[in-house]
Amino acid sequence: MEQHRAGPHQRRQRPQAPLSPPGVPPQGALAEVPVYRVPARRAPAAPPVVLALRRLPNPRLTGLGAGLFGSATMLALGLLDRLLLDGSALVYGLLFLSVSALTALWVREADLVTAPIGVPIAFTVGIVPVSGGSGGFGGQAMAVVTALAVHAGWLYGGTLIAGLITCVRKVRMMGRRRRRTRPGPGRRG
Secondary structure, three states: OOOOOOOOOOOOOOOOOOOOOOOOOOOOOOOOOOOOOOOOOOOOOOOHHHHHHHHOOOOOEOHHHHHHHHHHHHHHHHHHHHHHHOOOHHHHHHHHHHHHHHHHHHEOHHHHHHHHHHHHHHHHHHHHHHHOOOOHHHHHHHHHHHHHHHOHHHHHHHHHHHHHHHHHHHHHHHHHHHHHHOOOOOOOO
């Protein structure tokens, strides 16, 4: 006897009991047992700040890419600061702190050590238009050195932020690696 299989386009339908009017139990049913559904538990809503941070892009930059990102961003922000705000040190410093944090957050885990190194270089590149030197190369170089000395607090602050973020990321990475390699219960290492 030949048996045919139901292919993907040939479905077998199960016979269904005829629908009975509401309030009348179907044939062969003794009594309907009410089904109570327990609502699913939802995770607590995250604060709006956390939700906003999750919407930010999350690129992974190489060490060189992080340095180039920081330098190009600080140069563009320095030029905008010079054009719009006549070289405001406060605005430039606050923007530098945010770029430092982003650079440290976006660098790959393998290149974490490069973020605190590339951030001061980015500060120096961006301070060139803000420093406002005149009189050729020598005057511009002296203005940059003076601006670096005067705004060293911003430079140290951004470097500290980048260093702290990379340290926290490194500790978390080591913890994840340790949990992956730790033998579970019942297994011997």
